[in-house]
Amino acid sequence: MSAIEQTATPLTATQQTQTTCPYCGVGCGVDISQQNGQLLPVAGDSRHPSNFGRLCVKGSALHETISHNGRLMYPLMNGQRSSWSQAINLIADKIQQVIHTHGPDAVAFYGSGQLLTEDYYVANKLMKGFIGSANMDTNSRLCMASAVASYKRAFGSDTVPGCYEDLEQADLLVLTGSNAAWAHPVLYQRMVAAKKANPDMKVVVIDPRRTATCDLADLHLAIRPGSDAFLFTALLAYLGETNNLDHHFIALHTEGFGSALETARQQCRSLKDVAGQLDIEASDLAQFFHWFADTPRTVTFYSQGINQSATGTDKGNAIINVHLATGRIGKPGATPFSITGQPNAMGGREVGGLANQLAAHMDFSAAERDRVRRFWQAPNLAERPGLKAVDLFQAVKRGEIKFLWIMSTNPLVSMPDADDVKEALKHCELVVVSDCMADTDTAAAAHVLLPAASWGEKNGTVTNSERRISRQRGFLPPPGEAMPDWWIITQVAHALGHADAFNYSHPADIFDEHARLSAFENNGSRDFDLSGLSAMSRAQYDAMAPVQWPVNAQYPQGRQRFFDDRRFYTDNGKARFIAVAPELPAPRTGGDLIMNTGRVRDHWHTMTRTGKAPRLAQHISEPYADIHPQDAALRGIEDGSLVRIFNPRGSLLLRAHISDNQRTGEIFVPMHWTSRYASAARMGTLTDSSVDAISGQPELKYSAVNAEPFRPGWQGFVLSRRDIGTPDCAYWACGVFGDDIHNPGMVYEVAGQGDAGQFVDALRQRLPDQPLKGQWLTLSDPAQQHYRHVLIVNNQLEAVIFVHKDLQFSNRQWLTECFAQSELSSQQRRALLAGQPADAPDHGAIVCSCFQIGEKQIIQAINNGCDSSDALGKALRCGTNCGSCIPELKTLLASHSAGSDTQPAALFSDAACTAVEL
Secondary structure, three states: OOOOOOOOOOOEEEEEEEOOOOOOOOEEEEEEEEEOOOOOOOOEEEOOOOOOOOHHHHHHHHHHOOOOOOOOOOOEEEEEOHHHHHHHHHHHHHHHHHHHOHHHHHEEEEOOOOOOOOHHHHHHHHHHHOOOOOEEHHHHOOHHHHHHHHHHHHOOOOOOOOOOOHHHHHEEEEEEEHHHHHHHHHHHHHHHHHHOOOOEEEEEEEOOOHHHHHHHEEEEEOOOOHHHHHHHHHHHHHHHHEEEHHHHHHHHEEEHHHHHHHHEEEEEEEOOHHHHHHHHOOHHHHHHHHHHHHHOOOOEEEEHHHHHOHHHHOOOOHHHHHHHHHHOOOOOOEEEEEOOOOOHHHHHHHHHOOOOOOOOOOOOOOOHHHHHHHHOOOOOOOOOOOOOOOHHHHHOOOOOOOOOEEEEHHHHHHHHOOHHHHHHHHHOOOOEEOOOEEOOOOHHHHEEEEOOOOOOOOOEEEEEOOOEEEEEEOOOOOOOOOHHHHHHHHHHHOOOOOOOHOOOHHHHHHHHHHHHHHHHOOOOOOOOOOHHHHHOOOOEEEEEEEOOOOOOOOOOOOOOOOOOHHHHHHHOOOOOOOOOOOOOOOOOOOOOOEEEEEEOOOOOOOOOOOHHHHHOOOOOOOOOEEEEEEHHHHHHOOOOOOOEEEEEEEEEEEEEEOHHHHHHHHEEEEOOOOOEOOOOHHHHHOOOOOOOOOOOOOOOOEEEEEEEEEOOOEEEEEOOOOOOOOOOOEEEEEEOOOOOOOOOOEEEEEEOOOHHHHHHHHHHOOOOOOOOEEEEEEEEEEOOOEEEEEEEEEEEEEEEEEEEOOOOOOHHHHHHHHHHOOOOOOHHHHHHHOOOOOOOOOOOOEEEEOEEEEEEHHHHHHHOOOOOOHHHHHOOOOOOOOOHHHHHHHHHHHHHOOOOOOOOOOOOOOOOEEEEEO
């Protein structure tokens, strides 16, 4: 096997590294500092044009996620450690056997927007160019495929026309299908700053839920789920009716306008009818239409709420139609702007990461297949598009795909009908998973596990939502035998006999080939062109500054906006209007509530990274369901109680949040919790596999479910310095706490049926897991299912078990702070059994994760005279970093008047305390 060059910068006394955040599609620059090998807290890169030094709380906590806890360190074959050569040879032999016996279409790869562009490039080249099948899809199919399809239908290319500066130059900002305050917080803060600088700016948020983003809104349209296409198609009809059109632009630079407008008029005959279809007030709809018609500088900012739909492509084109009709494209502050969810969803699109694409924004036309075949010298290049994600896993279940390689993603959580996907993998002859983490739902289903390098160890490039390519630089060595994804794929290619075509020793070699392919026979005919970045030296690649593609002779410093020249990439150079006939989601069976899904503020995807950071688990520590008060009352569900969400595909057990931010008849369940972090919270088990007919993107935002209360016989929590594994009870959810990222404590919320005493006794057998001199302080009342057991070891708190029949427990924060005490006093020990803090401050539930500011601190500051979020920021710093907590600060300001906040009552006031020596 060929050697790989070290990608992490060698440690020196003082080391500085500029890299890129691995979370959302904003693509923030990050400054890394190390002193004598010790990593310091990360900071935003003030020179990076995506964030100018700002980071959200997830980005700010990146240094807290780099421990080796849970890492996959070595190749595993059927659970047993193997060598790299054994694993690589097994994979190559199986691929060859499958191709020989069943043909190349019995092989499939499934990638991820977590891969770097260089990783993605070699995976696509191997699969589509040399194995000879296009069965290479990606989890970007779950978030961006409809946006890609709508751009291509309208522009002839997958071209994002705008840039982040457009958000600041707009006079009307329309956010639809996006909770930017939580999902893209740094961009949201740029919007907040822009509105403050330009008070006349209007902001419209279109979302069935009232989210944190609505804090910025002048108008919130809480439309019926899935009705977005009706809204924008009606807007097109209104623009035509009121003659608010750019006739010159339409005539010279577009086609299909007449058909699109006529279809819109047929579908949307009156404002009142449309408002009824959307289930909003006609006056609010009219206000939005007037603002849009009267505001030339308009940006429509859209994301998963548009894309994750069985009609997502049409929704995207309905948005693009109104921008084309008004000529609002390619101009400062005027663009239809699809925002990517993952850090390198755009990079994956550039190299052909989707099954219906080839590399460098080329497709499967005869001419483009021939071009890529000649460039790669790949006579076996795939002849037709491959299977998209949902179809791919269904083919696995049918036994048609015999070999599946899953890279850097967790489809047993994220895919729709996730239990069916789990079942599908049992039908595959060989499942290979390359990942940085050993304990994921998907890793548990693999025959071969390959240890991949993670953020901080990888070296390459990513592309953000505004087409900006940034370097992700390694600053740490990978642990154990973990290797970069591109190296792993390349070694398999060598073992398959393709060493000459995969002769790479560094990511720079791959990037250069990627750039040369983008320029090959291009001459301006394709949007994606990196000819200006080809033939870079290793030093130039290492030093490459962020730049927006294309980078070529015409745009040597990159291009900020496309279509300012009114030239599109269709056959005739004109943009296309698409006639959109809106459809509501098809009726669903299986329940009388509609389940929506999405992100929470402080977690990311399936928590393999954010789940390691204690402060990111404090804002929302459990999986939950937001339910409207009327729906909750109808079903006997109480706020803070447990609720079972179910349909014929499966069931979830979640914490109920009663909130009028929800429309009646609808609930919201976050996407993040997996079998590693909760007993039953994989929301993908309840979503069906309906997809957009054009893009193949699943309809993840619209699932029929039922809800009913789950009434446990007891509930409580466990805090431990050690991971106790999976608690044996009906409900549990876990997270980490403490200041030591390498050895964090674990907190478990628990609830169950039966005898709580048996649960406590079984749990105590795990604590500790080695002989230690310790002391159990216990308080018990079996009649009330009431147990409080506290383990003290060497005068320090080792573990806490609190359960009770029906008592609601107070905030855990003060208890976690007790674990930091070097020695517990007698008063503190009594306080632990009393269930309330003694001398340790109780700051309440964390609201500001950036600066660890709790609810009680904020309320006290309000009582002391802070009357605005700015005043709270000056007093406590809350809201002054990423700003994501500002909506919650405003809620607290509105609901609390001056006055001291009382301490909670003791949890238990009777029963005997005993001390038992171990």
